[in-house]
Amino acid sequence: MSSVILFNKPFGVLSQFTPEAGHPALDQFGFPPGIYAAGRLDHDSEGALLLTDDGKLIKRLLDPKFEHPRTYLAQVEGKITKEAVQKLMQGVTFKGYRSKPCTAEIATEPEWLWPRNPPVRFRANIPTSWVRLTLIEGKNRQVRHMTAAVGFPTLRLIRTRIGNVELGDLQPGQWRAVTEKIL
Structure with a gap:
């Protein structure tokens, strides 16, 4: 077993x-x-x-042929827009690669979230926001590359789900x- x-x-x-x-x-x-x-x-x-x-x-x-889903919560620099989320969903190009379409939505910081050590850097004049993405592929640092490609660099990345787990x-x-x- x-x-x-x-x-x-x-x-x-x-x-x-x-x-x-x-x-x-x-x-x-x-x-x-x-x-x-x-x-x-x-x-x-x-x-x-x-x-x-x-x-x-x-x-x-x-x-990659099994395309099992993985869900991530990303804290990004700036206030993410619906347009950026739409681009993420359609797939974006980074490092010469075009990502497959995914699901993405603007999210709120979860109540259950633990503090990170060290904390994400805080900058008073630049807000942060959250986006939830579910991908069916797993390129190296893919979520970070994707959010940066739409103008919202990832500050914190948490995988919350793999398949049904x-x-x-x-x-x-x-x-x-x-x-x-x-x-």
Whole structure:
């Protein structure tokens, strides 16, 4: 029987078991032996990360042809517009790549949101806003590239859902066994 774990990856932690370049890694969170990250989140992103000992599941989650959905909340610099959200939904071009259409909507800062350490830089004369995106692809730093392409750089990025598995009330550094169907 394979095991699947949902982990709320804290800001600054690498999605690997070996620390590198001064960043802590997954080895410090007490996971059962033999599991591996099924995908990744950059060290400066937070939220849902799946870990498993099921190689076939990892392959399926990482293979772009399966187009499994991943939902993100992004805090962006500036007051995001409906026009920018529309562009995100249609797909944008970054680094010579055109993103697939996605779902996107203006969001509010969630009540359940934990403080980030270190906090997002605050600038009195530049407001921030939130956008929720659900993508079916996972290029390197894609959400950050997409929001920047429409004029709203990402300041904070939290993955809240992978397939059918939602982060829920897991706090940074906490994990639980996944019992629900993932895809």
